[in-house]
Every structure is written in structure tokens, then in C-alpha cells.
Amino acid sequence: MMKIKNVTVFGSGVLGAQIAFQTAYRGYQVTLFDIKDELLEQAKLKFAQFKEFYQQDLNAPPADLDDALTRIYFTTDLAESVKDADLTIEAIPENIQIKKEFYTRLGAVAPAKTIFCTNSSTLLPSQFAVETGRPGQFLALHFANYLWKNNVAEIMGHAGTDQEIFDQVVQFAKSIGMLAIPIYKEQPGYVMNSLLVPWLMAGLDLFRNGIADAASIDKTWMKTLGATLGPMAMSDLVGMNTAYNVIKSYAESTGDEVWKQRQDFMKENFIDKNKLGISSGEGFYKYPNPAYQDADFLK
Ligand code: NAD
Numbered sequence: 001m002m003k004i005k006n007v008t009v010f011g012s013g014v015l016g017a018q019i020a021f022q023t024a025y026r027g028y029q030v031t032l033f034d035i036k037d038e039l040l041e042q043a044k045l046k047f048a049q050f051k052e053f054y055q056q057d058l059n060a061p062p063a064d065l066d067d068a069l070t071r072i073y074f075t076t077d078l079a080e081s082v083k084d085a086d087l088t089i090e091a092i093p094e095n096i097q098i099k100k101e102f103y104t105r106l107g108a109v110a111p112a113k114t115i116f117c118t119n120s121s122t123l124l125p126s127q128f129a130v131e132t133g134r135p136g137q138f139l140a141l142h143f144a145n146y147l148w149k150n151n152v153a154e155i156m157g158h159a160g161t162d163q164e165i166f167d168q169v170v171q172f173a174k175s176i177g178m179l180a181i182p183i184y185k186e187q188p189g190y191v192m193n194s195l196l197v198p199w200l201m202a203g204l205d206l207f208r209n210g211i212a213d214a215a216s217i218d219k220t221w222m223k224t225l226g227a228t229l230g231p232m233a234m235s236d237l238v239g240m241n242t243a244y245n246v247i248k249s250y251a252e253s254t255g256d257e258v259w260k261q262r263q264d265f266m267k268e269n270f271i272d273k274n275k276l277g278i279s280s281g282e283g284f285y286k287y288p289n290p291a292y293q294d295a296d297f298l299k
Helices: 014-025 037-058 062-070 096-109 163-175 192-208 214-225 231-238 240-254 257-271
Strands: 006-010 029-033 072-075 087-090 115-118 138-142 152-157 179-183
Touching: 006 014, 014 029, 014 037, 014 062, 014 072, 014 087, 037 062, 037 072, 062 072, 087 096, 096 115, 115 163, 138 163, 152 163, 163 179, 192 214, 192 231, 192 240, 192 257, 214 231, 231 240, 240 257
Parallel strands: 006 029, 006 087, 029 072, 087 115, 115 138, 152 179
Antiparallel strands: 138 152
């Protein structure tokens, strides 16, 4: 088994910046690639912010955070970015065409040893395995937002992924501090969204069909299961934009009438009214002091 030392992250956006920082923090040499220098400059600003989060949330020693930064190299040259990469993690836009074109270019310049991982949330590795030119060394390594504290990583190959490569990526995920979740077959939404999306939709359907109000739906779930949140509060936390985009993509990909009704309902009642959840101060609840945080909510 090859020892992974050099990791390249493609895309310095929301997730790519977090993946690069966490990987460097755990001792790897990291190269961060993006298409423009300005974007890499913005990533450096994000790292300054991450240092504060890591100190607050993880009690991370400042010297370790400074060391992490010395291990990150920035480039806009794709061939340069992978010249000695053992493993790569792609976090570029969630668009099948962009990913296919990117992997075609990457496959042509990366050394034969390099393992390719995608952080895609909704696409399956089999949808662009051929473009990588090395399907056996290609799989998904999927992180969650705020990964230093929501440190779960789902590892999912396609039918042609080599078992040894899969196992190696599981070990890598553990080595950067993730709770590694191996997934044995391709599954849209991995484990997490396969659980979360139907749960959120069940709550939304009870609400939009006038079966119960948001607080009653959440109270039922919280009281019965001893949970700290119900599906309506969770929708506010995820944010209505994200929820709407997920619903829209299901509506478009399935053509199913129920998904279309959910999409229309979300648009009319939340998106168009700027009720975007916690970020805009209102969703199913009003913030900063939502009712579900009242001491009396479950009485
Ligand atoms: P983002 O838009 O914040 O960042 C994407 C980055 O990719 C940008 O910096 C952009 O400049 C760069 N980019 C654009 N075209 C490129 C190209 N051709 N080659 C290389 N880089 C290019 O996106 P994000 O939210 O970080 O999402 C990236 C991936 O991570 C997506 O596949 C998404 O599904 C997945 N993901 C996102 C989240 C999340 O909460 N945002 C969570 C898990 C997984």
C-alpha cells in the first residue's frame, strides 16, 4: 500500500478550503488548486478565519495552526498541482459537464500513482469514472460543511473502484480526523442524505398539507425520541435555499408531481418571501430566539 503524503485539493470554495486546511492541519503536504489567483487569495483569508474557529471549537494550539499553513502550497497550474500527488480531492462546482471536462484534463497530467476522490454531494462516481482515465483509482470522499466539527466523511466507490484503493481512502479519512463511513454500493445522497432528505420531506408534507403546525411536528419528534431538533427546525438550520435546490433537483430529475408541488410550495412560501431560515431571521421559526429553544417548548 502506498503511503499517502502529498494531497492536492481542487477548488478553494466553501468545501475545498476546509478540506485543504484540515488535511494540512493533520500533517499532510497540501496543494490547493483553483482557476484564478484571486480565488486563492480569498482562500488565504478563509484560513485566517478557520484558525479562529479551530481555536474556539477544538482548542487547537495556535502554533499547530500556523504550522498547517506552512504546509499549503497554492497554484493555478493543474499539471504543477498534481506532479507528485498521492491523493487528490476535487471540490469544484456541482455540475456534471464541468466535472467531466475537469477529469479529462486531470487524467492526462496526473502521475499513474495518483488516487482521485470527488467530494460531489449529488453526482455518483460512475457518472464520470470513464473521464478520469483511471476508474479503479476513482471514488467519492464526501465531507460535510464545517468539517472540523461535523467530522463525518462518507467513502463511496463505483462498481469499478479497486477495493485496496477504497480501503486506503477510508484510512486516509480517519487519519485527518474524520469519522469514516464506508458505503458498499453507489447510493445517491450517500447515507446521510438518504436519511435526512426523506425525514425533512415528511415534515414538510405534514406542514404543507395542513396536517399539523411546525411546532407540533417538531414537538412530537423531539419528545418521543429525546431529540434536540425536529425536521422543521432542521430545515431552518440547513437553510431554505439549500432545501429548495435539493427539492428542485429531485423534481427535475424524477419529473414526479409531489416533488414539483414541494418545490412550488417552498418557492411561494419561503424563497419569494425571503424566509430563508436562520440566515435571514425567519423560516419555520423566528430567530434569534426560536420557540424550540424555549425551556417550556415540550411542556
Ligand atoms: P464553491 O462554489 O464554493 O467552490 C467551487 C470552487 O471550484 C470555486 O473556488 C471555483 O473557482 C472552483 N472552480 C470552478 N471551476 C473550476 C474548474 N473547472 N476547475 C477547478 N476549480 C474550479 O462550491 P462548494 O460548495 O465548495 O462545492 C464544491 C463541491 O463540494 C461540489 O461538488 C459540492 O457538491 C460538494 N459539497 C459541498 C458542500 C457544501 O455544503 N457547500 C458539502 C459537501 C459537498
